[in-house]
Every structure is written in structure tokens, then in C-alpha cells.
Amino acid sequence: xxHPQLCSKDARISARRDQIIAAARLCFxxxxxxxxxxxxxxxxxxxxxGQIYRYFANxxxxxxxxxxxxxxxxxxxxxGNAHNLQQVAHNLAHRRIGNLSAPYKxxxxxxxxxxxxxDHALMLEVAAEATRNPIVEKIWRDxxxxxxxxxxxxxxxxxxxxxxxxMTAKVESLAVICEGTAFRRMTTVHADAEHxxxxxxxxxxxxxxxxxxxxxxx
Amino acid sequence: xxHPQLCSKDARISARRDQIIAAARLCFxxxxxxxxxxxxxxxxxxxxxGQIYRYFANxxxxxxxxxxxxxxxxxxxxxGNAHNLQQVAHNLAHRRIGNLSAPYKxxxxxxxxxxxxxDHALMLEVAAEATRNPIVEKIWRDxxxxxxxxxxxxxxxxxxxxxxxxMTAKVESLAVICEGTAFRRMTTVHADAEHxxxxxxxxxxxxxxxxxxxxxxx
Numbered sequence: 001x002x003h004p005q006l007c008s009k010d011a012r013i014s015a016r017r018d019q020i021i022a023a024a025r026l027c028f029x030x031x032x033x034x035x036x037x038x039x040x041x042x043x044x045x046x047x048x049x050g051q052i053y054r055y056f057a058n059x060x061x062x063x064x065x066x067x068x069x070x071x072x073x074x075x076x077x078x079x080g081n082a083h084n085l086q087q088v089a090h091n092l093a094h095r096r097i098g099n100l101s102a103p104y105k106x107x108x109x110x111x112x113x114x115x116x117x118x119d120h121a122l123m124l125e126v127a128a129e130a131t132r133n134p135i136v137e138k139i140w141r142d143x144x145x146x147x148x149x150x151x152x153x154x155x156x157x158x159x160x161x162x163x164x165x166x167m168t169a170k171v172e173s174l175a176v177i178c179e180g181t182a183f184r185r186m187t188t189v190h191a192d193a194e195h196x197x198x199x200x201x202x203x204x205x206x207x208x209x210x211x212x213x214x215x216x217x218x
Numbered sequence: 219x220x221h222p223q224l225c226s227k228d229a230r231i232s233a234r235r236d237q238i239i240a241a242a243r244l245c246f247x248x249x250x251x252x253x254x255x256x257x258x259x260x261x262x263x264x265x266x267x268g269q270i271y272r273y274f275a276n277x278x279x280x281x282x283x284x285x286x287x288x289x290x291x292x293x294x295x296x297x298g299n300a301h302n303l304q305q306v307a308h309n310l311a312h313r314r315i316g317n318l319s320a321p322y323k324x325x326x327x328x329x330x331x332x333x334x335x336x337d338h339a340l341m342l343e344v345a346a347e348a349t350r351n352p353i354v355e356k357i358w359r360d361x362x363x364x365x366x367x368x369x370x371x372x373x374x375x376x377x378x379x380x381x382x383x384x385m386t387a388k389v390e391s392l393a394v395i396c397e398g399t400a401f402r403r404m405t406t407v408h409a410d411a412e413h414x415x416x417x418x419x420x421x422x423x424x425x426x427x428x429x430x431x432x433x434x435x436x
Contacts, residue, residue, distance in 0.1 A: 035252035121349040128346045131339040144405040169413035180398025187362040195387035
């Protein structure tokens with residue numbers, strides 16, 4: 001058992017970091033990484049700038065922690081459901097990002113949806129910033145590596161018949177479709193979801209060699 | 219024939235606008251839309267802030283013109299080549315963005331490549347900014363609509379056998395893959411290009427119902 005004092009100190013540090021991250025998410029969301037300075041983050045989190053620096057060395061460290069948490073969330077959401085490709089096709093066709101492999105619930109709490117929107121906007125910000133800031137580029141690359149490897153091991157467990165190289169290409173292709181869909185989230189919807197879903201279902205069937213319509217019913 | 223004086227005035231206006239756009243591209247690239255102000259754009263273009271406002275009402279108008287030019291370039295590059303889907307599959311698998319449907323030339327001039335990189339970074343910036351600025355969101359949506367409709371009419375001319383709804387879904391799916399690939403441009407290359415190219419070729423064959431390997435040789 002941990003020493004009680006240590007426990008409460010850890011809990012305090014953790015609560016302070018949460019408070020700063022929540023404030024920084026809002027600030028970055030509103031003004032971008034460049035527009036939001038440490039002073040604004042401090043003000044929004046109701047702490048002094050000095051206090052912020054006790055928990056994060058600089059703005060990049062805050063960005064890193066934000067991305068780390070988004071990736072953790074994505075991995076948690078994928079786990080145990082990544083093989084439900086028919087659900088993935090359905091959600092992609094309806095441009096439902098966030099938890100791609102879970103059935104969409106209309107009554108999903110509004111805060112969850114809002115947080116998913118903020119996650120998405122922040123990841124776009126990360127991608128744009130990565131083109132000019134090598135530290136953010138590294139954060140972005142590392143987070144992608146972790147997500148990719150997690151998705152690959154989940155899919156490999158369900159479809160063990162493919163070679164390493166084959167599975168890697170399939171996961172890359174899936175990642176391209178997921179991220180392309182998320183990227184196009186704000187563009188006009190041209191296609192109707194039924195036609196698009198049929199195309200994705202056929203492609204995923206070709207990718208993984210099973211009739212997904214049947215396997216879902218098993 | 220235009221009046222010579224009018225001609226030279228038009229030419230001067232056009233040259234000034236080009237000068238400002240070139241400077242703004244560099245500034246936005248370096249510091250993002252928020253980080254780069256009119257003063258910096260003026261300095262980089264060796265004009266006064268007052269002069270800049272004679273050609274563009276505000277920063278959003280400059281962003282709009284930058285996006286308009288990128289879209290024009292993309293449409294020009296697509297034209298006459300959009301049906302070469304085997305080339306598209308090859309370039310996507312090698313993450314060659316820019317002129318997706320043209321054979322890749324190693325000796326393509328460096329400046330062209332650099333400009334394509336800047337175009338890509340600026341479009342990421344536009345996407346991120348669109349999540350918080352309704353004017354930029356509109357610029358982004360309008361430009362996408364124009365590109366989408368151009369791609370659809372080019373592909374419809376080559377593959378007239380599909381209904382409107384079918385073709386729209388196919389073009390959406392292609393757009394998702396193109397933009398997802400561009401978005402992932404800076405992530406680690408996990409898959410080998412040959413496997414990925416084979417997957418895309420099979421998918422495009424399924425989409426357009428022809429053996430692309432044969433049709434290329436026609």
C-alpha cells in the first residue's frame with residue numbers, strides 16, 4: 001500500500017494536470033496553438049503561469065499530453081471491437097468518427113460528442129503544426145505509430161491467416177479511409193450513405209476475405 | 219482589343235496580387251494563420267500595410283485567394299488524366315500527392331515539389347482553421363464542392379454506365395482515399411508500396427468495373 005500522504009500528493013498533481021489540460025484544450029480549440037499562450041491557459045485554468053510551469057515544462061509538453069490522452073481514448077474504444085468491420089463501414093458511410101467500431105447511439109451523451117469534436121479539431125491542429133514544428137511532428141508520428149500497432153494486433157488476432165506484410169497494407173488502407181473520412185467531416189455530404197456503405201462493405205470483404213454480413217450474425 | 223493603359227493597369231494589379239499571395243503563403247506556412255499578421259505579410263512582400271489593403275480587404279480574403287489558386291491548380295492537373303486510375307493507385311501507394319494521376323518524374327523540378335508541399339501544409343491549416351472560423355469553413359466547403367464536381371464530371375465521361383448516385387459514392391470514396399493519404403503523408407511508412415498498390419488496384423477495379431491493367435494498355 002502506498003503511503004497515504006504520497007497518495008494524496010499524487011492525486012493533487014493529477015487533478016492539477018487534468019485542470020490544465022482541460023483549459024488548454026479549450027484555448028487551443030479557440031485560437032490554435034499559436035494564438036493560445038501560456039498566460040491564456042493559466043487564466044482559463046484559474047492558476048498562475050508559474051503554477052502551470054510546475055506541471056508542464058512548456059506548451060509542447062501540454063500538446064504532447066493532450067495527444068497522449070486522445071490516443072489512449074482511441075485505443076480503449078477500439079479494443080474488443082476492431083473486428084466489427086461491418087459496423088466500421090456503417091459508421092464511416094455516415095461520417096461518424098470517434099468510436100468507429102461501436103453501434104451509434106442517438107442518445108450518446110452530448111458531452112461525449114462535444115469532446116470527440118474537440119479531439120478531432122485538435123488533431124487537425126496537430127497535423128498542421130507538425131508541418132512546421134519538429135517537436136509536434138514527433139508527437140504526431142509517435143502517437144500514430146502506437147495507434148497503428150494497436151489496430152494491427154487487434155486485427156491480426158481476428159484474421160490470423162494473413163502475412164505480416166499483407167496485414168500491414170490492409171491496416172494502412174483502413175487507416176487512410178478512417179482519417180480521410182474524418183478529414184472530410186466538414187465538407188458537404190454529396191453521396192448517400194447507403195451507396196457508400198455498400199462500397200466499403202465490399203472493400204472490407206475483399207480485404208479480409210470473409211462475408212462480413214454473415215460473420216456479424218454468428 | 220483592350221485599351222493599352224487598361225491592360226497595363228490590370229497587369230500591375232495582377233502582379234501586385236501575385237506578390238502578396240506569394241508572401242502570404244510563406245508567412246502562413248511559417249507561423250499559421252493566427253501567427254502571421256498583415257504587418258508580417260506586408261514586410262515579406264516589401265509593401266506597406268496600406269498597400270496590402272488596397273488589394274485584399276482582410277486576411278480571410280488572402281486565404282480565399284490562396285485556396286482558389288490551389289483548387290485551380292488541382293483541377294488543371296486532374297483534367298484529361300482522371301481516368302488513369304492505375305496511375306492513381308500507384309501514386310497513392312507511394313504517397314505521391316500533388317498530381318495524383320500523372321506518372322511521377324524523378325526530375326520533376328524541385329520548386330514544383332516545394333510548392334506542392336506548401337499547398338498541402340496550407341490546406342491542413344485551412345482545415346484546422348475551418349473548425350473555428352465560419353468564413354474559412356465556407357472557403358473550404360466551396361473549394362471542395364468545386365473539386366468534387368470537377369472530378370465527378372471527368373470520371374462520368376470515362377465511365378458513363380453508372381447512375382448519378384453510384385458515381386457520387388465512388389467519387390466520395392476516391393476523395394476519402396486521396397485526402398486520407400495526403401493527411402497521413404508525414405506518418406511513418408508501415409506498409410510496402412507494392413502490397414498497398416495491389417489493394418487499391420483491386421478496389422478501383424471493383425469501383426469502376428474494368429480491368430485497369432488492361433485498359434491502361436489500350
